Amino acid sequence: MARTMNFNPGPGALPLPALERARAEFLDFAGTGMSVMEHSHRNKVYEAVHDEALGLVRELLGVPAGYDVVFLQGGASMQFALLPMSFLPPGGSADHIVLGAWTEKAHAEAAAWAGVAGALARIAASTREGGYTRVPRPDEASLDDAAAYVHYASNETIHGVQYRELPTFGRAAQVCDMSSDIFSRKLDVSAFSLIYAGAQKNIGPSGVTVVIARHDFVEKGRRDLPKILQYRAHVGANSLLNTAPTFGIYIVRNVLDWLKGLGGLDAIERQNDAKAAALYAVIDAHPALYRCPVEPGSRSRMNAVFRLPSEGLEKAFLAEATRNGMVGLKGHRVIGGIRVSLYNAVEPAWVEALASFMKDFARRSG
Ligand SMILES: Cc1ncc(COP(=O)(O)O)c(C=O)c1O
Structure with missing residues (x-):
């Protein structure tokens, strides 16, 4: 079978060795006589895959001590909503750097929640007027160092703009949507309070979202939200608060293991x-x-x-x-x-x- 040359924006191409491994293991996972997706998310067979996938995220990105890594559902769009719900308190504000369609959406969701919570979602810099043909620089952003966090994206998938070097916007907690370039280059995780990415471009299939966050930032999250919407609950349950997307996480394991083998x-x-x-x-x-x-x-x-x-x-x-x-x-x-x-x-x-x-x-x- 000839592989189609797949330049899709997401879900995107997956590495052939990761798919071949899934094919080889599909009907009989680890000699158990059933596929990985038929296992309980709470048994040892699946848990080994789950922990290996989380461990590979840590190893490949060099995630420092003091950071939590979790797999969530709902895509990056769910993060657009969970971030302000968790970290934007009544009377507080969050700064947004808008560099394309996705950061625009992230800001719109934060603004919707700010309306409910009596808070503010500010646009600190935007390149909308120029048609999003370049990324905003930190020196042109009107930043509020008292902001609960500042949000930007490392790469805008639709407009094709990317930060070649990841900037720091002021002194507030840095939160970054890395959906379309995470694992594509070296990264200093310690510069960020929270990083998130939908898996469906560089990590695996859709249905899995990776969140990497400083533990003390996670602890700042609002405590009166339903548990399922609190980062700390997912951290505390090792991403097994409810039934995890087990097959998706298994493919993430295969993709990251391939990436490790590549260097x-x-x-x-x-x-x-x-x-x-x-x-x-x-x-x-x-x-x-x-x-x-x-x-x-x-x-x-x-x-x-x-x-x-x-x-x-x-x-x-x-x-x-x-x-x-x-x-x-x-x-x-x-x-x-x-x-x-x-x-x-x-x-x-x-x-x-x-x-x-x-x-x-x-x-x-x-
Ligand atoms: C940079 C960026 N952020 C967010 C999203 C939304 O992701 P999801 O469909 O997982 O909610 C996308 C999807 O393409 C994206 O490219």
Whole structure:
């Protein structure tokens, strides 16, 4: 079977070895005569997988002592709501750095809760006016050091902008949505109070959300919320407060174990840099046909966006790419154009194939 060259933005491509391992173990997990998803989430067989997956998150990211790691459900969007519910007290405020569609949504959810709680969700900086073609810098943000936290995203999946170096915005607790670039490069977890990511881009299937948080920050969370909405309850139960998404977490284990075998974050960062550089080089070499609207210093290594001179040409480009076995290249409906998602499992050979196709398409389009 030939693998489709999958450039989907999420759910995205998964590494073939992680899928093959799942296939091999599918009907008879660890000699138990049943699949992993048929096991109780409270038996030793599943618990070993669960703890291995949590341990791999810690090991690969170098999570320092004093930090909790949990797997939650509800996607990154659930975090947009849980964060203000937990950490935005009545009379308090949270600062938001808005750099694209997802941070806009995160701010909107915080503002909704702020209305209920009698608090404030401020926009401290936004690049909306320029069409989200670059990331806001800390020196242009009007920050409130008394804020309960400041929220930003490391990578905006739809607009294709990314912080090449992760900034610190003032002195408030730093909270970051890393849904679309976590595990794609080295990371200093200690700079953040809370990091979260939906799994479905670099970690595994949808249905699992990873949260990494300083324990003392978790302890600041509001205590009068239903238990299921409190981070501390999930931490206290080792992510087994209720039935965990066991099969999803099992696949996360397979994906992270694959990443470890590859050499971890150092190795994947080098590979991701090379893939992105190859793609942007083709875009920039054909300015009459391809145009990336994002300023060079903010270009995402995970989601490269570009336009062709007309929607007709974009349609033709997408149709031909599909005929050549490349899928998932259509830009998000909000901004149109082309988007190439270059997550960890997107193989360098696929990017080479796409780059050759783009050169060929440019030659034929005159
Ligand atoms: C940066 C970012 N944040 C949040 C989300 C929302 O994630 P979910 O669908 O898991 O709620 C996405 C989804 O693509 C995303 O890319």
